[in-house]
Amino acid sequence: MYNFKNDYAEGAHPRILERLATSNFEQALGYGDDHYTQAAKQLLRERMGNPEAAIYFVSGGTQANLLVISHLLRPYEAVISCRTGHIYANETGAIEATGHRIIPVEGIDGKVSPASVEEVMEAHKLRPHVVKPRMLYLSNATELGTIYTKSELSDLAQICKKFDLLLFMDGARLGHALSAAGNDLSLADVAANVDIFYIGGTKNGALLGEAIVxxxxxxxxxxxxxxxxxGALLAKGRILGIQFLTLFEDHLYFDLAAKANKMAAQIAETIAQQGFHFLTAPYTNQLFPILPKQLIKELLNNYAFYVWKEVDQDHQAVRIITSWATDERQVDQFCSDFKQLASTIR
Amino acid sequence: MYNFKNDYAEGAHPRILERLATSNFEQALGYGDDHYTQAAKQLLRERMGNPEAAIYFVSGGTQANLLVISHLLRPYEAVISCRTGHIYANETGAIEATGHRIIPVEGIDGKVSPASVEEVMEAHKLRPHVVKPRMLYLSNATELGTIYTKSELSDLAQICKKFDLLLFMDGARLGHALSAAGNDLSLADVAANVDIFYIGGTKNGALLGEAIVxxxxxxxxxxxxxxxxxGALLAKGRILGIQFLTLFEDHLYFDLAAKANKMAAQIAETIAQQGFHFLTAPYTNQLFPILPKQLIKELLNNYAFYVWKEVDQDHQAVRIITSWATDERQVDQFCSDFKQLASTIR
Amino acid sequence: MYNFKNDYAEGAHPRILERLATSNFEQALGYGDDHYTQAAKQLLRERMGNPEAAIYFVSGGTQANLLVISHLLRPYEAVISCRTGHIYANETGAIEATGHRIIPVEGIDGKVSPASVEEVMEAHKLRPHVVKPRMLYLSNATELGTIYTKSELSDLAQICKKFDLLLFMDGARLGHALSAAGNDLSLADVAANVDIFYIGGTKNGALLGEAIVxxxxxxxxxxxxxxxxxGALLAKGRILGIQFLTLFEDHLYFDLAAKANKMAAQIAETIAQQGFHFLTAPYTNQLFPILPKQLIKELLNNYAFYVWKEVDQDHQAVRIITSWATDERQVDQFCSDFKQLASTIR
Amino acid sequence: MYNFKNDYAEGAHPRILERLATSNFEQALGYGDDHYTQAAKQLLRERMGNPEAAIYFVSGGTQANLLVISHLLRPYEAVISCRTGHIYANETGAIEATGHRIIPVEGIDGKVSPASVEEVMEAHKLRPHVVKPRMLYLSNATELGTIYTKSELSDLAQICKKFDLLLFMDGARLGHALSAAGNDLSLADVAANVDIFYIGGTKNGALLGEAIVxxxxxxxxxxxxxxxxxGALLAKGRILGIQFLTLFEDHLYFDLAAKANKMAAQIAETIAQQGFHFLTAPYTNQLFPILPKQLIKELLNNYAFYVWKEVDQDHQAVRIITSWATDERQVDQFCSDFKQLASTIR
Structure with a gap:
């Protein structure tokens, strides 16, 4: 049974484990004041061409989201998010628990449109009887595997400026987005267009860790x-610093994401070749093909993945995720199995 | 410059790193549903002779404290703590940020007395104009390195029962407490006397991790x-499970704590032999000797540790901490240096 | 310029002011322990045929809502509400500020349907990654002037039981609902079907005050x-007690609501006679007629009311509200003006 | 049985009730946008010689405190208060419920000293492991009936500037303070020295209401x-505006406070003449005489007041409060009774 359920099924890239081992008995300062953490921050500043960026390493995505949002909003301020956005769909009210409303908008393939932001602002004029929208949250790659183009991001940045909204990009899968086929954004572009973002490590080669920028x-x-x-300040902050240092001292971070995307693309191509469609077009390491229920049932005998959504009486969308650690032979096998099953089930 | 500032200056016990490496490419379920985490929980239940205990692994102490307290208290309920308790002294208002007052009491050597609990209850009778005390928080070992005896813990449990208070033990250094010379408590005793506690991994051999019980x-x-x-649920929950499995599958956890205590005892003995006193008597891996300022100054040339408190014009208390990773040769060297310096400075 | 913008434009019913004056120099206990408050509570218990009901008087609706919801929900629990519900649409994130998500559902004429509750429950199964729905909030009368029938309320109570949801009725305009033409609910029925509700005073004859039951x-x-x-416990709690005592010692509370409804009905009839339709059918003291923009413009010269919603290029829905204090002559005048204007503008 | 327990046992000054009655059927804008409220604000600005002051009327003291503090502090910021301060001693953790720690300091007769502020700042240096002190809260008159002099307030303002602390004065009994015998502060002085304060109405002639400035x-x-x-924005905001307009359009507010103070002074003089001492010297309408238990017991047969504190085996401090509504004949009677009882009980 091979697992395509998520991109955190395995541990960390071996170079990270090695680095943890070789540095293990060095004494380091606690709480992120160690030299590994400092070096990792310096490296990231260089990579994004921004010597002034303030950077903090934390353990996970929900934590990063609640830290950033609760830090930047005053009590009566709210954050706008796609209905499919992670903070709205998958984080157990973590943002509301810090006192803030999330204003959900319908996305297009998981992406926020400037028009939907305009609508929110229009609907929140009856001061002081409504919350004050103050931030736009978006994910890149989105929770539906899609990505923002440079022009789309720039348009959103502009509308945020117009309405005095902070722009926050959840980059739990930023590596996958920036390594996607249609992508025209660089890390520097992201840093230049948003007010805050984070670079996800957990889903791209780290044991745990996100870099908030x-x-x-x-x-x-x-x-x-x-x-x-x-509760987000790790005593042994070095653990996070060492990981980001390893991921960014050469091109490892993006190589790993590219590998994940490539594995997904191979699967997507196979599925498309068999004549199936997708809920959202495949760009990154998350695929949402629409398949006959019978085919899904057969696939589930050998592969683990989520059934995502009922599409019609006979079809469901499923979610298939690959990662930096996905086994190429398993992908080959899946594609081969898929072709065979698809040829008999329609 | 050798570091005696804290017990999280190094990484993890090598067996933990090895286990992370050997398990690295196994695919596991996320969020702690993996078999390592399940096995670790089962093991801990056996170790404390309590098959019904519910166990959760989290990243750190402040996180554990705020999770437990915010989960168990209703909005108007408060927690009693020593003024020196970690939640009151060192956690940036993490508990208040979840909406709850901490009622500080004066401790005796960092320990809460039943009498102080009685006083708090007496002072909080003017319902509903005062908070409702609902929990007693204590640390074992305490932030001053002292420990609770079985009889002390039992007395506190009794008074908690009398006033319908939950008893919560912060065990960030529980290993050191249960391995201390004067200790008469077992893990099973702790589990039998408190309503909630946690077993600290971060300060005793793990990269990160506390087991809330x-x-x-x-x-x-x-x-x-x-x-x-x-934000405390790690995607790769296995990381925590693997560590506690390694620490508890044999006697490693307690061996590591005993090693830390032994290193501290050697230093304490040396200091006492030179005629110096302590702020609180030494039991575990934290020492608070009172030393002449001149002697402190000289020691700081070669060793890092915190100056804790002004005692009189010529003396300060310092805090010296050892750990499972403390280098025995460095301890020997420190003791030798100390004797030499002490013989010339009084 | 006569004001139909809301039902809190005037002060209190004169009998309330008199009672405040005659009791003014009696010394009373503070914080609602006075005999007026006790008597008012006892009276309300009798009126709803429930000797065990616990009752608390507070200042306003938003306050009542946040008190009830924050008291009854645990941190990760959420409340379901119509998108038009007051807590979602008009309270500046008061509920989220206490840490809880509101899950919005589309209402039908401002009312929640059992089906929408089912859908919410279906969509919140991926524990623990989603909030736990734990309460259903509804308003009666609704924010669109509609009311719940006995059978509708009973159906909702049943589905709440099925899913272990608390049922909370915002009764800021409960008097108007229970006095409406099509209403078949009594105060006792409400008390028997919901877990918590409140009886609004502010919008029905009191200076301020809601009775939470x-x-x-x-x-x-x-x-x-x-x-x-x-901050909801008034020092001079008697102020609230005296008002509810006055409103409920005879039929005053319901007489006042009936008067408001009657005024609205007269206006609604006039508007309907002229061939206009309503956004939601008129039941209580809130009307939402759809009118030509030109007609609205003319009416606004002499009457104040809210333009509610764009309907099409030439029409808008407006909101007209009457109250216990509405001047009958002004209503006559409005109806006469309306007929005249309507005859010339189409 | 005459009640000296508090200064909110009666209703409102008759002129306020009259004004409520005469304005009752005027239609006014809701939520404090009415002309009474605007006029009251304008009047207060003139009274304090500050045309730029922003003023808001709310229902009570706890509400005022939590509004101000939660509005001005960021999540990790804390407020310093005397241990006897109302926010620390009597408000059920209202401030902590908004997420902020109160740092208690020992007061001198209920007053904060600059030295204690210095100590707090000294003790909160280990950033980021401690909260960030950001506000100093003080009450004038204090909860022990004492008052701040101009020089004391100025010293505190200066130390607040030094440490970038906001200075917040709880003026639930500001009228009594500014009308006290030894007082040298004016309303304008208060406004010039603090960052925020409020003027209490509830305890000085209003039904309810505090003016936050x-x-x-x-x-x-x-x-x-x-x-x-x-939940602090009253629908019928006029109720608050009308009251402050009435209290401040002439000297009524200060006359009422002076009356309360005078009644207390008469009682204090009688008690002192009989040779008894006070816990804190009497200045305003709150007295804390230390009396023999037997004498207290006798007094309680005819008068209601709080027993405040055990002083020694035979003596307790009690709290006696007068108000604008205190009956002079009852005060005469109390004094006469007191003299008689005191002559027989020692």
């Missing part, structure tokens, strides 16, 4: 207090 | 929601 | 703490 | 959202 350090003032208060 | 699973109902909502 | 006093345990903590 | 309107930005979100 404030391109301008003004917004980051006192963020150290927030980290500690929410 | 609800001896009766009733109080744990819905704790999975709380974990997720507060 | 827990038909079973179990859920009310410790609610006194919540009142005080959220 | 931001001398500089910068800090008040968005406070309207906070009011609404916390």
């Amino acid at each position: 404030f391109p301008s350090d003004e917004l980051a003032a006192d963020f150290d207090y927030t980290l500690k208060q929410k | 609800f001896p009766s699973d009733e109080l744990a109902a819905d704790f999975d929601y709380t974990l997720k909502q507060k | 827990f038909p079973s006093d179990e859920l009310a345990a410790d609610f006194d703490y919540t009142l005080k903590q959220k | 931001f001398p500089s309107d910068e800090l008040a930005a968005d406070f309207d959202y906070t009011l609404k979100q916390k």
